[in-house]
Amino acid sequence: xxxxDSSPLRRLLxxxxxxxxxxxxxxKKKVVVLGSGWSGYSFLNYLNNPNYDVQIVSPxxxxxxxxxxxxxxxxxxxxxxxxxxxxxxxRKKGFEYTEAECVKIDASNKKIHCRSKDGSxxxxxxxxxxxxxxxxxxxxxxxxxFNTPGVEEHAYFLKEAEDALNIxxxxxxxxxxxxxxxxxxxxxxxxxxxVVVGGGPTGVEFSAELHxxxxxxxxxxxxxxxxxxxxxxxxxxxxxxxxxDKRITAFAEEKFQRDGIDLKTGSMVVGVTADEISxxxxxxxxxxxxxYGMVVWSxxxxxxxxxxxxxxxxxxxxxxxxxxxxWLRVEGCDSVYALGDTATINQRRVMEDIAAIFxxxxxxxxxxxxxxxxxxxxxxxxxxxxxxxxxxxxxxxKNIAQLLKSANGEDTQVxxxxxxxxxxxxxxxxxxxxxxxxxxxxxxxxxxxxxxxMEKCEKKPEGPLRFRGEGRHRFQPFRYKHxxxxxxxxxxxxxxxxxxxxxxxxxxxxxxxxxxxASKLVSWRTRMLVISDWTRRFVFGRDxxx
Ligand code: FAD
Ligand code: MG
Ligand code: MG
Ligand code: MG
Ligand code: MG
Numbered sequence: 001x002x003x004x005d006s007s008p009l010r011r012l013l014x015x016x017x018x019x020x021x022x023x024x025x026x027x028k029k030k031v032v033v034l035g036s037g038w039s040g041y042s043f044l045n046y047l048n049n050p051n052y053d054v055q056i057v058s059p060x061x062x063x064x065x066x067x068x069x070x071x072x073x074x075x076x077x078x079x080x081x082x083x084x085x086x087x088x089x090x091r092k093k094g095f096e097y098t099e100a101e102c103v104k105i106d107a108s109n110k111k112i113h114c115r116s117k118d119g120s121x122x123x124x125x126x127x128x129x130x131x132x133x134x135x136x137x138x139x140x141x142x143x144x145x146f147n148t149p150g151v152e153e154h155a156y157f158l159k160e161a162e163d164a165l166n167i168x169x170x171x172x173x174x175x176x177x178x179x180x181x182x183x184x185x186x187x188x189x190x191x192x193x194x195v196v197v198g199g200g201p202t203g204v205e206f207s208a209e210l211h212x213x214x215x216x217x218x219x220x221x222x223x224x225x226x227x228x229x230x231x232x233x234x235x236x237x238x239x240x241x242x243x244x245d246k247r248i249t250a251f252a253e254e255k256f257q258r259d260g261i262d263l264k265t266g267s268m269v270v271g272v273t274a275d276e277i278s279x280x281x282x283x284x285x286x287x288x289x290x291x292y293g294m295v296v297w298s299x300x301x302x303x304x305x306x307x308x309x310x311x312x313x314x315x316x317x318x319x320x321x322x323x324x325x326x327w328l329r330v331e332g333c334d335s336v337y338a339l340g341d342t343a344t345i346n347q348r349r350v351m352e353d354i355a356a357i358f359x360x361x362x363x364x365x366x367x368x369x370x371x372x373x374x375x376x377x378x379x380x381x382x383x384x385x386x387x388x389x390x391x392x393x394x395x396x397x398k399n400i401a402q403l404l405k406s407a408n409g410e411d412t413q414v415x416x417x418x419x420x421x422x423x424x425x426x427x428x429x430x431x432x433x434x435x436x437x438x439x440x441x442x443x444x445x446x447x448x449x450x451x452x453x454m455e456k457c458e459k460k461p462e463g464p465l466r467f468r469g470e471g472r473h474r475f476q477p478f479r480y481k482h483x484x485x486x487x488x489x490x491x492x493x494x495x496x497x498x499x500x501x502x503x504x505x506x507x508x509x510x511x512x513x514x515x516x517x518a519s520k521l522v523s524w525r526t527r528m529l530v531i532s533d534w535t536r537r538f539v540f541g542r543d544x545x546x
Contacts, residue, residue: 199233
């Protein structure tokens with residue numbers, strides 16, 4: 001029996017695959033996904049299209065629930081409890097997984113170059129190439145040091161599960177070292193000086209967790225050295241949590257003051273050595289150095305080297321972050337999508353497209369728009385340009401018709417000049433989406449839905465406003481839905497800022513915070529583990545072994 005490409009046996013064996021007219025199995029399109037974090041995992045979780053051959057490449061074989069990462073640093077939650085192995089999902093969905101890092105994207109040959117983790121010991125097999133038809137980049141970002149000298153060498157980052165464990169060991173190590181005999185008071189003070197750099201949500205939450213640990217546990221376990229501990233939080237701007245409502249910033253700053261956390265705003269770190277951290281005060285320009293025991297660096301994120309290199313290749317070298325269009329397709333490159341922290345959406349300006357919008361609305365080519373013409377495009381405009389809705393909301397207008405009326409009075413015939421004038425301020429409301437798990441997971445889900453409907457949409461292309469040179473968009477563009485922001489502040493208190501200007505600070509928000517994040521992506525296994533960690537902490541206190 002010959003098992004050739006056209007043998008009956010082969011046909012039989014491939015009976016479930018779709019065959020082309022010659023009885024050959026159709027080669028499925030190969031989708032390669034880079035990354036198993038918030039955006040990548042969410043994409044894989046919602047992807048249900050049997051016509052793709054899906055391959056995941058990521059250096060870590062688990063998904064990490066980052067919102068609880070700061071709680072790992074002091075042992076409130078175990079690292080094991082907030083990771084979800086991806087192998088289970090892969091098996092269920094029939095996807096392939098390779099544990100490796102992508103080190104180069106070769107978009108012109110539709111290839112990626114990868115390196116597996118322990119490359120040094122496996123000579124020859126450690127590096128390999130992989131082809132793709134469609135590439136989904138979800139590699140996240142790396143901590144940004146702004147090239148501050150000494151940070152890579154001496155500071156801790158808080159990004160991966162490993163980082164949180166390292167921080168935890170180091171904090172306890174500091175207490176053990178400070179408890180050694182024969183130390184001077186000065187030396188103990190230095191070792192127990194914890195410095196947090198960056199007053200964003202992560203830096204603030206870590207400071208709060210560290211403070212809780214000092215108050216709840218250290219006082220009992222290391223009573224002799226407790227008086228020497230100090231936490232300093234350094235922020236270059238005027239306020240911490242500046243992306244939040246002013247009420248939350250004020251509450252957090254006051255709480256930290258009461259807690260005895262030394263909050264220094266307007267001070268920028270200019271260098272870190274093995275023993276000292278130097279800051280420049282913005283007002284006086286003076287540089288001061290202080291001894292420290294441990295520094296945690298949390299000042300924001302930057303692009304990974306593999307992405308920087310890719311941006312050079314596709315003509316995005318001048319940009320700060322990889323840009324996609326509103327359909328999450330990387331600009332300047334075919335069949336490559338990017339989502340999550342690794343990319344930003346290059347939102348179009350209304351003013352850039354104003355002539356096209358006008359002529360699209362002006363069906364009879366009369367040079368003026370009446371109310372009826374206009375109704376046809378309003379929905380498309382709001383879809384494609386989210387700033388329009390934000391602008392209307394800010395100015396308390398119900399719809400674009402009202403906007404035109406407020407600009408042009410009762411005049412119902414609108415020509416292009418009047419149209420331009422009415423919409424001239426709208427672009428001022430353009431905003432980049434924040435680098436959060438909320439955005440990343442929604443983008444993953446959105447892209448999966450597009451992929452799930454790909455065939456249907458290829459047959460019947462339609463969608464909002466299309467402009468010349470853009471091809472045919474078959475899908476609604478990605479739209480972000482904000483469910484609220486949360487800032488855990490320690491002492492079981494969390495500040496919540498919910499849509500509609502709703503601010504809540506207190507104990508109940510703590511639970512709200514967790515349930516919001518845990519509701520979709522995390523398994524029952526993980527939820528059980530976290531709840532049992534919380535219970536254990538509540539009953540027995542935190543684990544202080546390292
Ligand atoms: P990630 O989740 O970082 O995933 C990137 C993935 O790519 C990882 O699996 C990584 O291993 C893999 N990878 C890296 N390099 C490569 C490579 N070269 N090739 C292949 N794979 C690669 N957001 C919120 O909304 N709420 C919060 O409460 C919150 N708390 C946070 C707390 C902390 C401590 C941190 C660090 C972040 C927090 N965030 C929070 C932000 C949120 O975690 C990120 O916005 C989110 O993880 C971005 O998702 P992503 O998929 O882009 O990247
Ligand atoms: Mg990801
Ligand atoms: Mg993640
Ligand atoms: Mg990230
Ligand atoms: Mg992004």
